Amino acid sequence: MKLLIDFFPIILFFAAFKLYGIYAATGIAIAATIVQIGYLRWRHGRIEPMQWLSLGVIVLFGGATLIAHNDTFIKWKPTVLYWVMGAVLMGGQLLFRKNLLKSVMGAQMQLPEHAWRVANWSWVGFFAVMGALNLWVAYTYDTDTWVNFKLFGGMGLMVVFVIAQALYLSRFMNTDEAKPE
Template sequence: MKLLLDFLPLILFFGTFKYAESHKDWAAGFASEHFGALVSGGVVGPDEAPVLLSTLVVIVATLAQVLILKLRGRKVDLMLWISLVMVVGLGGLTIWLHDETFIKWKPTGLYLAFSVVLAVSERFFRRNLIRTLLGDQLPLPAAAWRRINAAWVLFFAVIAVLNIAVAYSVDTATWVNFKVFGITGLMAVFMVGLGVYIHRVLPPETPEAPRSTEEGPQ
């Protein structure tokens, strides 16, 4: 359930974009009729409609994520709050100004924010946020947690740069495919590599001493 909730905005963004891209005239009419008040000039063109509609959907989906967690009494992670601020701010600019550039910067801004938060927390506040999240499940030495935190900092920074490089090098449809499949694939590869490293440094379990079956003196 949590995994589905985490990926819900991305899935809805991709599905909305692909459908609207295949029905541009319908998407433009639908967006202009129902969401014209949110757009400067009140009219959405066929080439703008797919990204504007998918941006609107991802804003609503991210808001729904936070609302669902709140209603269930669950904690909203800092990263989700950052994601919400980014998607509402940059997504809102994309919709109002008819400019897809802003939503393309959203993953870069988000991953840079993650990278900075992890680095600053470790460097200046002596708080390893990755260890805070997973320390109870993985009894790793402090040096290993520092390396894992540094790996996440570097990975997020690389993805941030890679996203904007792709955004400015290809058309919007190709960027959407990269955002959904490329970044997700790179994340999966990174997680596998991280899992291999954790397996190597994870201390072996200490076997429990066998219980004595002998009875004491009567």
């Protein structure tokens, strides 16, 4: 269910684009993201910072797309999100000497510091590449190809990256359940 809620605006954007075009899809994505945030607030009582960021970026870039009647703005939205997420992870590591990935996921898995550092920098690199790849597709191909890439290519690459990282991190996870000493 959580996965459906997370991808709700993207799926609606894709369907609306195929049926009505980029401007209707953009308006629907803005509305769907607002509904998503409202639902999450009602259901869980709080919204994660990245969800607020996503809402702000879709309203800003989607709004600019609709006002200027120029799809370039909405095409920049994924890149901005990727690069902001990467910059946050990098800034946490470099400026504050804090691995934000470990802060978020440390309760779910125990890893040595080296593995957390590699995972953090891997995500920084992944977000940087995904942002650049999004722009390359947006400026090299037509809007239909970009929308298909945004849904299928972006999600597919994310799944591949997560699997690759899980395989790497599994080398460091302790498979012995808490044994008495």
